[in-house]
Amino acid sequence: xxxxxxxxxxxxxxxxxxxxxxxxxxxxxxxxxxxxxxxxxxxxxxxxxxxxxxxxxxxxxxxxxxxxxxxxxxxxxxxxxxxxxxxxxxxxxxxxxxxxxxxxxxxxxxxxxxxxxxxxxxxxxxxxxxxxxxxxxxxxxxxxxxxxxxxxxxxxxxxxxxxxxxxxxxxxxxxxxxxxxxxxxxxxxxxxxxxxxxxxxxxxxxxxxxxxxxxxxxxxxxxxxxxxxxxxxxxxxxxxxxxxxxxxxxxxxxxxxxxxxxxxxxxxxxxxxxxxxxxxxxxxxxxxxxxxxxxxxxxxxxxxxxxxxxxxxxxxxxxxxxxxxxxxxxxxxxxxxxxxxxxxxxxx
Ligand code: H2U
Ligand code: ZN
Numbered sequence: 001x002x003x004x005x006x007x008x009x010x011x012x013x014x015x016x017x018x019x020x021x022x023x024x025x026x027x028x029x030x031x032x033x034x035x036x037x038x039x040x041x042x043x044x045x046x047x048x049x050x051x052x053x054x055x056x057x058x059x060x061x062x063x064x065x066x067x068x069x070x071x072x073x074x075x076x077x078x079x080x081x082x083x084x085x086x087x088x089x090x091x092x093x094x095x096x097x098x099x100x101x102x103x104x105x106x107x108x109x110x111x112x113x114x115x116x117x118x119x120x121x122x123x124x125x126x127x128x129x130x131x132x133x134x135x136x137x138x139x140x141x142x143x144x145x146x147x148x149x150x151x152x153x154x155x156x157x158x159x160x161x162x163x164x165x166x167x168x169x170x171x172x173x174x175x176x177x178x179x180x181x182x183x184x185x186x187x188x189x190x191x192x193x194x195x196x197x198x199x200x201x202x203x204x205x206x207x208x209x210x211x212x213x214x215x216x217x218x219x220x221x222x223x224x225x226x227x228x229x230x231x232x233x234x235x236x237x238x239x240x241x242x243x244x245x246x247x248x249x250x251x252x253x254x255x256x257x258x259x260x261x262x263x264x265x266x267x268x269x270x271x272x273x274x275x276x277x278x279x280x281x282x283x284x285x286x287x288x289x290x291x292x293x294x295x296x297x298x299x300x301x302x303x304x305x306x307x308x309x310x311x312x313x314x315x316x317x318x319x320x321x322x323x324x325x326x327x328x329x330x331x332x333x334x335x336x337x338x339x340x341x342x343x344x345x346x347x348x
Contacts, residue, residue: 014227044115053165079105103173119264126257134245140172141286156276191293199295219255243284277302
C-alpha cells in the first residue's frame with residue numbers, strides 16, 4: 001500500500017503555528033448519537049427594541065446608542081482589558097509568573113439593521129466595516145501602550161455571540177496574544193531566511209493546485225488550509241503582501257468586502273442556516289517595529305461538522321494530545337466551492 005492523503009491516517013504540519021493536526025479520512029462515516037445543536041433560524045426584525053446594539057437603544061451602565069445609520073463603535077461596557085490598570089510583574093522561581101496587562105475593548109456594530117448578517121449586507125456596507133476596522137487598527141495601535149490589535153467576530157449562539165445583531169469586537173492589548181505570536185515568529189523566520197512572505201508562497205502553491213481554494217477575486221483568496229483543524233475552517237489571504245488592513249488600497253478593501261460576503265454566503269448555504277463561526281484578522285503588531293514577514297490574513301473557525309445539528313468538539317485526544325479531523329480539507333473545500341453563490345434566503 002502506498003501512502004495517500006485521501007485514505008490513510010496522517011498528520012499535517014501547520015507552518016504558521018508550527019503545530020500538527022491529525023487527519024483520519026477513513027473515519028468520516030462513523031455514527032453520531034451524541035449531543036445535537038440548535039441553530040436559531042427564526043427571522044429577526046429590522047429593529048429590536050430589546051437589543052442593546054440597535055440604534056437609539058439603552059446599553060448597560062446607562063449608555064444610550066446614537067441613532068446611527070452606518071457602522072457604530074463603542075467602548076465595551078464589560079471590557080476585559082482596561083487602559084489605566086497598573087503595570088507590574090511578579091515572579092517566583094520562574095514558576096509563578098504574572099504581568100500587568102493594559103488595553104482596550106470595543107464593540108463594532110456592522111449596520112443598524114438588526115436582521116442582517118455579513119452574508120446579506122450590501123458590498124458598500126461591508127466596505128464601510130472594512131474601513132472602520134482599518135481606522136480602529138490605526139487608532140488603537142497608535143496608543144503608546146497598545147502593541148497588538150485583535151479584530152474578531154463571534155457569530156451565532158453556539159460560538160458565544162450574545163446577540164444576533166451583526167457585530168464584532170476589538171481587543172487592543174499590551175502584549176501579543178499566543179496565537180498571533182506563534183504565527184508572527186514563524187512568518188518572521190521564514191521571511192528572514194528567504195526574503196519572501198510565508199503566506200505569499202503558500203498562496204501561490206494553493207492557487208496552482210486549486211483543490212483547496214473556495215473562492216477568490218482580484219485581491220483576496222479564501223481557501224481551506226492544508227492544516228485546517230475545524231471541519232470547514234478557512235483562511236482568507238491578501239494576494240499582495242501587506243501587514244495590515246491599514247495598508248490596503250481602496251480597490252483591495254472593496255475586494256475584501258466582496259470576498260467576505262461571498263464566503264459567508266457559501267457558509268450559510270452549506271446547511272441552510274445562519275452559519276456560526278469565530279473569525280478574526282491577524283495583522284502586524286503595533287509596537288513600532290517593522291515585522292516585514294507579517295502577512296495580512298483572516299481565519300474563520302466554524303464549529304459545525306456534518307449538519308446544522310452536529311458540531312465538532314475539542315475534547316479527549318484533542319485537549320490532551322493534538323487536534324484531529326475526519327473530513328479532509330480537500331473534501332471541505334470542494335463542498336463549499338460547489339455551493340450556489342446566491343444566498344438561500346434570497347432564492348425566489
Ligand atoms: P459578543 O456577542 O461577541 O459577546 O459581543 C458583545 C459584547 O458587547 C460583549 O463583549 C458587550 C459585551 O461585553 N456589551 C456591552 O458592551 N454593553 C451592553 O450593554 C451589553 C453587552
Ligand atoms: Zn439590534
